[in-house]
Amino acid sequence: MNPDAKTLPYSPVEQSERLGQWSGKNVPRKEDKRLLKGQGAFVDDLWMHRMGYVHFVRSPHAHARIVSIDVSKCEAVPGVYATLTGKEVGELQEPYFQMAPEPGANAKDYCMAVDKARFMGEPVVAVLAESRELARDAAELVEVEYEVLPAVVDGVATVEPDAPIIHDEVGSNVGWHGVYDYGDVDWALDNADHVVRIDRLHFHRFSSAPLECSAALVNWDPGTGVCEFQTNNQMPMFAAMFLGPAIGLGIDHMQFVTQDIGGGFGIKITSYTYLTALALLSRKAGRPVKWTEYRWEHLAASAHGNERTFLDVEVPVMSDGTILGFKLRAFDDAGAYMRYEPLGAVIWSQVVPGNYRFKHIRVDYTETFTNKCPVGPNRGYSRLQHLWMIERIVDTVAHELGFDPVELRKLNYIQPEDFPYEAPNGCIYDSGDYHAMLDKALELVDYPAVKQRKEAAAGSGKRIGIGIGTTLDSGTNNFGQSRIINPELPFSGNGEAAFCKLDLYGEVTVTLGTTPQGQGHETTTAQVVADILGITPEMVHVRAGYNKANHTYVGFSGTYASQFAVTGLGAVIGAAEKLRGEMVRVGAAMLGGVDEDDVELADGFVRLAGNPEAAIPFIGIAATVFSNVAELPGELADSVSLNCRHVYRPPFAVPNSEDKTGQLTLTYASQVHVAVVEVDEETGAVELLDYAAVDECGRKVNPQIVEGQVHGATGHGIGAALYETFNYDSDGQLLNATFMDYHAATSLDVPMIKYGDIECPSPFTPNGAKGMGEGGGAPLSTISSAIQDALPEGAHIVYDTHNPPERVYDLLRSASLGLPRGVSVTSR
Amino acid sequence: MADSGAVHTIELTINGEQQTHNVMSRQLLVHFIRDVLGMRGTHIGCDTGNCGACTIIVDGQPVKSCMMLAAQADGRSIETIESLGDGPDGLDPLQEAFREHHGLQCGFCTPGVLLNAKTLLAENPNPSTDEIRRALLGNICRCTGYTNIVKSIEAAAAK
Numbered sequence: 001m002n003p004d005a006k007t008l009p010y011s012p013v014e015q016s017e018r019l020g021q022w023s024g025k026n027v028p029r030k031e032d033k034r035l036l037k038g039q040g041a042f043v044d045d046l047w048m049h050r051m052g053y054v055h056f057v058r059s060p061h062a063h064a065r066i067v068s069i070d071v072s073k074c075e076a077v078p079g080v081y082a083t084l085t086g087k088e089v090g091e092l093q094e095p096y097f098q099m100a101p102e103p104g105a106n107a108k109d110y111c112m113a114v115d116k117a118r119f120m121g122e123p124v125v126a127v128l129a130e131s132r133e134l135a136r137d138a139a140e141l142v143e144v145e146y147e148v149l150p151a152v153v154d155g156v157a158t159v160e161p162d163a164p165i166i167h168d169e170v171g172s173n174v175g176w177h178g179v180y181d182y183g184d185v186d187w188a189l190d191n192a193d194h195v196v197r198i199d200r201l202h203f204h205r206f207s208s209a210p211l212e213c214s215a216a217l218v219n220w221d222p223g224t225g226v227c228e229f230q231t232n233n234q235m236p237m238f239a240a241m242f243l244g245p246a247i248g249l250g251i252d253h254m255q256f257v258t259q260d261i262g263g264g265f266g267i268k269i270t271s272y273t274y275l276t277a278l279a280l281l282s283r284k285a286g287r288p289v290k291w292t293e294y295r296w297e298h299l300a301a302s303a304h305g306n307e308r309t310f311l312d313v314e315v316p317v318m319s320d321g322t323i324l325g326f327k328l329r330a331f332d333d334a335g336a337y338m339r340y341e342p343l344g345a346v347i348w349s350q351v352v353p354g355n356y357r358f359k360h361i362r363v364d365y366t367e368t369f370t371n372k373c374p375v376g377p378n379r380g381y382s383r384l385q386h387l388w389m390i391e392r393i394v395d396t397v398a399h400e401l402g403f404d405p406v407e408l409r410k411l412n413y414i415q416p417e418d419f420p421y422e423a424p425n426g427c428i429y430d431s432g433d434y435h436a437m438l439d440k441a442l443e444l445v446d447y448p449a450v451k452q453r454k455e456a457a458a459g460s461g462k463r464i465g466i467g468i469g470t471t472l473d474s475g476t477n478n479f480g481q482s483r484i485i486n487p488e489l490p491f492s493g494n495g496e497a498a499f500c501k502l503d504l505y506g507e508v509t510v511t512l513g514t515t516p517q518g519q520g521h522e523t524t525t526a527q528v529v530a531d532i533l534g535i536t537p538e539m540v541h542v543r544a545g546y547n548k549a550n551h552t553y554v555g556f557s558g559t560y561a562s563q564f565a566v567t568g569l570g571a572v573i574g575a576a577e578k579l580r581g582e583m584v585r586v587g588a589a590m591l592g593g594v595d596e597d598d599v600e601l602a603d604g605f606v607r608l609a610g611n612p613e614a615a616i617p618f619i620g621i622a623a624t625v626f627s628n629v630a631e632l633p634g635e636l637a638d639s640v641s642l643n644c645r646h647v648y649r650p651p652f653a654v655p656n657s658e659d660k661t662g663q664l665t666l667t668y669a670s671q672v673h674v675a676v677v678e679v680d681e682e683t684g685a686v687e688l689l690d691y692a693a694v695d696e697c698g699r700k701v702n703p704q705i706v707e708g709q710v711h712g713a714t715g716h717g718i719g720a721a722l723y724e725t726f727n728y729d730s731d732g733q734l735l736n737a738t739f740m741d742y743h744a745a746t747s748l749d750v751p752m753i754k755y756g757d758i759e760c761p762s763p764f765t766p767n768g769a770k771g772m773g774e775g776g777g778a779p780l781s782t783i784s785s786a787i788q789d790a791l792p793e794g795a796h797i798v799y800d801t802h803n804p805p806e807r808v809y810d811l812l813r814s815a816s817l818g819l820p821r822g823v824s825v826t827s828r
Numbered sequence: 829m830a831d832s833g834a835v836h837t838i839e840l841t842i843n844g845e846q847q848t849h850n851v852m853s854r855q856l857l858v859h860f861i862r863d864v865l866g867m868r869g870t871h872i873g874c875d876t877g878n879c880g881a882c883t884i885i886v887d888g889q890p891v892k893s894c895m896m897l898a899a900q901a902d903g904r905s906i907e908t909i910e911s912l913g914d915g916p917d918g919l920d921p922l923q924e925a926f927r928e929h930h931g932l933q934c935g936f937c938t939p940g941v942l943l944n945a946k947t948l949l950a951e952n953p954n955p956s957t958d959e960i961r962r963a964l965l966g967n968i969c970r971c972t973g974y975t976n977i978v979k980s981i982e983a984a985a986a987k
Contacts, residue, residue: 032927032932034935036913036932037912038869039916044868208970211873211881211971213873263936745968747960747974753973
């Protein structure tokens, strides 16, 4: 423990001593049987009487004024129930609340294009009909006249004075701007032995594209006035915050129901715009309305990951290899609307120095509008862009100044004894050992042998490269960081709720505020509750999915941002402990008024610790409280319910929005990946020869689930690094909006991943766990690093996250052509 | 217009049961299975024949049911995920292997993966790792990175 720990803003927390018999084990998942049998209930599996099917007419243009809309031919088709146009939306909906301060806040965002379309695929008219096919055909009869406007698609050029303005009310295409300045980077640049300058780095636009598209079955019940959303939105309480005020629905008149969700990865957070349109359409038609995205709609018009360009990167380095920090300008391309942005403009700063002891950092950050699909929080949200940039810096410094990339990392990493470590902006890194992880990852690929192989391949036409990626998966946000982008925002802290009850026949039932999409919450919850109540996970019924009407929740509820193991299970631990406390009190009374300290829960009984014969089964406790209550002393009967709610709240304070400092997140899971690639000199094709992923996420509740999350995040990163990118042309036309063209990584693209782990329990969480799952985008850093290592001397540096053969070919060729390399060094 | 056009009478075997249905010319087999038969274990993930979530078995071969019209199923024998494992709760050895080796997360691709794997193992009871990876090329999974799917199929083959 760091001797300065006592000065930390928060101290280690007491961890539950009862966890351990089931927590930490590979308990088979409770979810699996229904999913393996095809018995899951995904949204498109649902049906209601009188429901109609929705098809959206979408703008074929990236930027166009809507001159007129004529739905008469469409509405005349027998079987068409109703239409909803953007013009009607302009009258029925208030613009969504904007998180940006002015002038970004002046942007008017509606669920459909009202006066003009701002990206290709933006919905313009919704058609409701008796069948999916009819809705689609009738939509063809809608006549929309557009006045096409010039589009802007480049996230940096969009701020040029002559760029077309996307939101007239904002006055420019800047959604947010701010400067983050820690330490004294000017001093560092003046006093460094070397300054490495990188012209430009570009993090490309892609989506983790869950296999189940967005979908909803929405029913605005005219009888009760309650609007029910059966949806795969993965953060319903966040969605409610936007859509409720926009269409005048109180929170108790919005019901959200979800059971199984076919992946989310953040992309399903901003579907509130579609939920709004569906609610308005349901109210207008007086019918339940069902909508399931086609894949092309999902790729073109749901949400994309953030695209970011880093310019004028300056890195001060000392002669021993110590990197002092960096200075740069960042342009983050939010697309046409800020629907979760500009939160990304602060969330990256959870990992300001990455995994390194950098002290002097200045980032001039601009969030821009372009005529592209709005971004949403894609797996690794906003941190992975920054972490990739940092790893590009480290590799470039190593290469330009002749340092060994392994030794340079070990020199600059936060050292194992530094934890808990305070980053330059006040974030506290809870625990970690990046050195041990790097050693383990190198061992998994047999680093000495791979280095020999690289040398042996010289001259063969195939170049071997070895790459390292070190990243972070910061989890359990402090929503107070939103005040750094807008001091007026009324958000801070974080939390999650859970409910644990003993039911009439002695069953233990748990409900969660979360909306899992494959993370196994039912299973890990049951493991924790089983430990606390002395039963088996099979005896714990964790209700599948989320139902707002009978689950408990807080405003932060949902499944996002690597936090369930801390916030979700923190709530579960609290609720189960409260239930246990009540059961002990009732048991002590029923056992003749024995001391509560002598009562234990074990093997499904509440019993005397010293005399297991004196035992009451759970049903005995429940039946007494619920239906034989006169047996209990009145005071006790009045104070127990066997229905226990708990809200877990991490110990956050409100960050300082003036100097942009504070504790922005609670835990720091980490990743060290190593890739071995083979680059074909003739074609630029990159083949992954070997891949190791070493992960650290504190104490693991279910190691198999953790490993599965690591595999999945690795697959996404590999796909993005080599195959997956959204290609817009200069008119803002998305050229690859189907899985024919957008190459989602296949079984042949992802090698068999070599997995390793270490465990550094978090001192700040109730179970020692850290949130995980997003994975920090480690493969993007790792594969860029490996390709860099494979390039010949004199080649341009790897400057993009996405490296298809044609780009790698150009990099290879740049060496022989003597082209600029995108990097320069000044030494004292 | 949408649902006009010819209606075809088809006779087919669905999970071992002979059935006769009238289907629209334009109806996709996957929509027939989901909307008419009400069997919702066959999923739709892409509409272009790339993702394999709608994979079923037709006359012993894996077929993407979004790439076939219902009318084309006349005279065929089709198997869907609902045919795997006994009764509402039974898991067959392949399903057991996926459960044991964490070969699924969200479960949306899983029915298609299982049916594809079933035909692979029927043709090649002892596939190599690379043969399994090649066989899975038509099934996109966004959760697992494929590693545990491959391990699950290897384990099922070894049973």
